[in-house]
Amino acid sequence: MTAKAILPPSMLGILGGGQLGRMFAAAAKTMGYRVTVLDPDEAAPAADFADVHIKAPFNDAQALDILAKTCAAITTEFENVNADAMRELARRGVRVAPSGDCVAVAQNRIVEKGWVKKAGLATVPYLAIETVDDLHTDLTPYLPGILKTARLGYDGKGQVRVDTPDAAREAYADLGGQACVLEKRVELAAEVSVIVTRVSHTQMNAFPVAENRHEKGILDVSIVPATIPAAVAETAQGMAKQLADALDYVGVLAVEFFVLEDDTLLVNEIAPRPHNSGHYTLDACITSQFQQQVRALCGLLPGSTALLKPAVMVNLLGDVWPENGREPNWAVLMEAPNVELHLYGKKEARPGRKMGHFTVLADSAEAALVQAEALKDTL
Numbered sequence: 001m002t003a004k005a006i007l008p009p010s011m012l013g014i015l016g017g018g019q020l021g022r023m024f025a026a027a028a029k030t031m032g033y034r035v036t037v038l039d040p041d042e043a044a045p046a047a048d049f050a051d052v053h054i055k056a057p058f059n060d061a062q063a064l065d066i067l068a069k070t071c072a073a074i075t076t077e078f079e080n081v082n083a084d085a086m087r088e089l090a091r092r093g094v095r096v097a098p099s100g101d102c103v104a105v106a107q108n109r110i111v112e113k114g115w116v117k118k119a120g121l122a123t124v125p126y127l128a129i130e131t132v133d134d135l136h137t138d139l140t141p142y143l144p145g146i147l148k149t150a151r152l153g154y155d156g157k158g159q160v161r162v163d164t165p166d167a168a169r170e171a172y173a174d175l176g177g178q179a180c181v182l183e184k185r186v187e188l189a190a191e192v193s194v195i196v197t198r199v200s201h202t203q204m205n206a207f208p209v210a211e212n213r214h215e216k217g218i219l220d221v222s223i224v225p226a227t228i229p230a231a232v233a234e235t236a237q238g239m240a241k242q243l244a245d246a247l248d249y250v251g252v253l254a255v256e257f258f259v260l261e262d263d264t265l266l267v268n269e270i271a272p273r274p275h276n277s278g279h280y281t282l283d284a285c286i287t288s289q290f291q292q293q294v295r296a297l298c299g300l301l302p303g304s305t306a307l308l309k310p311a312v313m314v315n316l317l318g319d320v321w322p323e324n325g326r327e328p329n330w331a332v333l334m335e336a337p338n339v340e341l342h343l344y345g346k347k348e349a350r351p352g353r354k355m356g357h358f359t360v361l362a363d364s365a366e367a368a369l370v371q372a373e374a375l376k377d378t379l
């Protein structure tokens, strides 16, 4: 514990009231803190666990004023909040973690990749496209590629696959001429992620590496431990810490990696918050990523990241909800003795929307995966 640690029943604020905010609030409330959520959505999932729900836009001056006056510390559940608002809250003397500066890095793929390089880590070959002039160069090193908007992409949105220079220029125009990166499409042996909790250089740890499989650009399952060689996993953890150090990061930082055939690790992107691929920690680790978020925010030491059991987390998307023609059998998941079901209480189940997840705990990741796939088939 540091001298200035913030203890219960202090009020903690969070910008954003989605499922990540909900799980943060649940963790904070369990520890005895009080929670204020800022989210314009009346039905924000985090509101169920919050003492106070301020229904206002994220840059609303009056709302930010209330947060500054009533909260001992403030965090965020997503990167697309106003980084300036976070800087302003910090300027007013509230503890803010992660910093507005770190959040700003994660908001922009060009800036983000610059920091990855600055930290001494590798990315896929990419071209930063700030204006159309940047496309008047030899694009062949980045093709076949993916054109991604620098800002506001998630779950594969704001991305276009392009195979030729003409297609790249056309896609850039189609995306409205906004800043983009053109990334070379690489052959992936696997995708993994590391979640780091950092309070200071000497107070930092990493969760076990998760291996992530996507469906249509959306995370489908996370497998822990990852099926990559242990030495590669350890390297990934070291890299994630290196990046957290370079950013002088305080809070929970998620780092997504591409693993190539030869075990090369390339940093794909970062998230300045707990991550979908870390939901397994809720049930499979001594400390969850949301408890870590509370700890780091309050200046407490990170908790143990020890894995209690191999685990597979499966996302539940709106596609399997009744309004989309399915009849999910939650009882099957709830009755399985080694499965934990989490539903986020979202009112509207759009296809592709993250509605919940379940985690299978078993004696091996292989066994957990077999059971997880079988359970998916029963939904």
Ligand code: ADP
Binding pocket: 124, 146, 153, 154, 155, 156, 157, 183, 184, 185, 186, 187, 188, 191, 214, 217, 256, 268, 269
């Ligand atoms: P998002 O913000 O939507 O998560 P990502 O940049 O992580 O965007 O891309 C989503 C997914 O698309 C990745 O997890 C990966 O499966 C695939 N992908 C993205 N970029 C590349 C690339 N350069 N080469 C190969 N696959 C990629």
Ligand code: MG
Binding pocket: 256, 269
């Ligand atoms: Mg991603």
